[in-house]
Amino acid sequence: MxxxxxxxxxxxxxxxxxxxxxxxxxxxxxxxxxxxxxxxxxxxxxxxxxxxxxxxxxxxxxxxxxxxxxxxxxxxxxxxxxxxxxxxxxxxxxxxxxxxxxxxxxxxxxxxxxxxxxxxxxxxxxxxxxxxxxxxxxxxxxxxxxxxxxxxxxxxxxxxxxxxxxVINDGCQSQENLSYQGLHSASSLQKMGWLSLSVLIVQIFLGGWTSSNYAALVCTSLPLCEGDWWQAFNLSGAFTIFQHPLLMNGNSYEFGVLDYGSRMTIHLVHRFGAIITAITLLFFAWQLVRFSSSRTLNRAAWSLVGLVVLQISLGIANVVMHLPVILAVGHNLVAALLLLNIVFICTQLRLSYRPKVIGQATNHIQMRMITKPSHNTEQSKLSK
Missing domain, CATH: 1.20.120 (Four Helix Bundle (Hemerythrin (Met), subunit A))
Incomplete structure (x- = not known):
């Protein structure tokens, strides 16, 4: 089998x-x-x-x-x-x-x-x-x-x-196909990839925190919340991780238990995070297109751009249209696709970077073995 x-x-x-x-x-x-x-x-x-x-x-x-x-x-x-x-x-x-x-x-x-x-x-x-x-x-x-x-x-x-x-299709294991600036550029892309992944994970947490605290509909205007939002801004209340059971509505946390200021803060932080995430991911995509000659990574980079634009559009539409279910579900799905895209890129960069380093070390060892005379050869020369 x-x-x-x-x-x-x-x-x-x-x-x-x-x-x-x-x-x-x-x-x-x-x-x-x-x-x-x-x-x-x-x-x-x-x-x-x-x-x-x-x-x-x-x-x-x-x-x-x-x-x-x-x-x-x-x-x-x-x-x-x-x-x-x-x-x-x-x-x-x-x-x-x-x-x-x-x-x-x-x-x-x-x-x-x-x-x-x-x-x-x-x-x-x-x-x-x-x-x-x-x-x-x-x-x-x-x-x-x-x-x-x-x-x-x-x-x-x-x-x-x-x-x-x-050999993996598209030469993803070949460092020459990955970048025209060699190992240094590959290392920089890896670091940028890990940074992008970290920023995206934080933003996914903020999105989940917004949804689980029922804060998605707290702000209905753009780009910021309506009214004197800064007066109700409350970071400490917004990110109380373990909310006391006594705060529950009846017998559950359904529909949220935090006050308006805390929920509004969660919503705004999620918006600010979206801006930071979009800039980070778009910059990473630009770096990939600029430094990578791999068709696979270039396609992934352009897909990343498309997903970022789509996700921002869905976020705005959710606010303007008051969170229709289909758009809210789509917002979650695109977040998952964004994560898949970044994880794919980071993994491919990792797989393509390591073989080159290993290959250089192997070639170095092989060259030393070829150029260095063996002990038996030296003994035979002395006997002659």
Whole structure:
């Protein structure tokens, strides 16, 4: 059986399914269906949504005070079903990866552990009643899983191709194809890539924090909030990571518990972060186009430009149109695609930079072995 090909297909399928899970999670959250099922992993004490009269009566008895909304409950359960399918795919990747030699086993092991932790976060999201920090960590878990899957795909492909003495298409492992200024430029691009990734991660956190605290609709004007916003600006209140349960509305954090000033601050910081992120990513794309002669990296750079422009447009549209669900979900999806793009570029830069250094060291050693006479040769010359 061709295990490398099977592994590659499983990883690609998992990447696609992870994007679906992220979109479903965003749709569930934005539709206020995060507590559509107040328990976990079932829904009102059963594996499916209660629909029949006797099921609804039993669910009402088990969870008094909860209004059973089948549509929201189905949104939550479909999200769980698809996430569970993704977990099974990751388990299959872990098993198959141990059948493929010469690939690092740490990556699939990390993926399996992350899936388990992500399931725990999903449970805590429900049991802790949408506590904002748990919601954000759950979002981060999905994005981290997506990134790790892509890195594992690229790394495993590179290992297999090196083992078979093949060259990656587009010469991504060749430093000469990467840059016309040699190793120094490649190193600079790597550093810029890591900076861009870090800035993007911070911005994703700010977006998740805005959503989980229901601060997306606090400011409805552009470019800043309406009124004397600076008088209500409150950084300390906006970024209280562990909000006390006594602040909950009724019995949950749904619809937010922070005051106007704190939510307005979160929203504005997210906007300021968007400006910084856009400038950083566009500068990185320009550097890639300028210094890289790799067609793959150049296409990725132009894709990055397009995604940044699209994301800014979606952000503005969400404010102007008061957060329509489809645009808000699209905003989440494009954030995931931006992360995929940056992770792809950083990984390709890493894979292309290391072989050149290793190759130079290997050539240096080989030249020394050729030019340096062996001990036996010297002995034979002396005997003569």
């Amino acid at each position: 061709d295990y490398p090909a099977l592994l590659s297909k499983l990883i690609r399928l998992s990447i696609g399914l992870t994007l679906v899970v992220i979109v479903l999670g965003a749709y569930t959250r934005i539709s206020d269906a995060g507590l559509g099922c107040p328990d976990w992993p079932g829904c009102y004490g059963q594996l499916n949504v209660p629909m029949k009269n006797d099921e609804i009566m039993r669910a009402s008895a088990l969870f008094p005070g909860h209004t059973i909304e089948p549509y929201k409950a189905w949104l939550e359960m479909i999200h769980r079903y698809v996430a569970g399918s993704l977990g099974l795919l990751i388990a299959a990747i872990l098993v198959v990866s141990f059948k493929v030699p010469n690939i690092p086993k740490a990556w699939p092991s990390a993926l399996a552990l992350l899936v388990v932790f992500q399931a725990a976060l999903g449970m805590w999201t429900v049991t802790l009643k949408l506590m904002p920090i748990i919601v954000v960590l759950h979002l981060f878990g999905g994005f981290a899983l997506l990134s790790l899957l892509l890195v594992f795909y690229l790394v495993s492909r590179a290992y297999c191709q090196r083992q078979n003495n093949k």
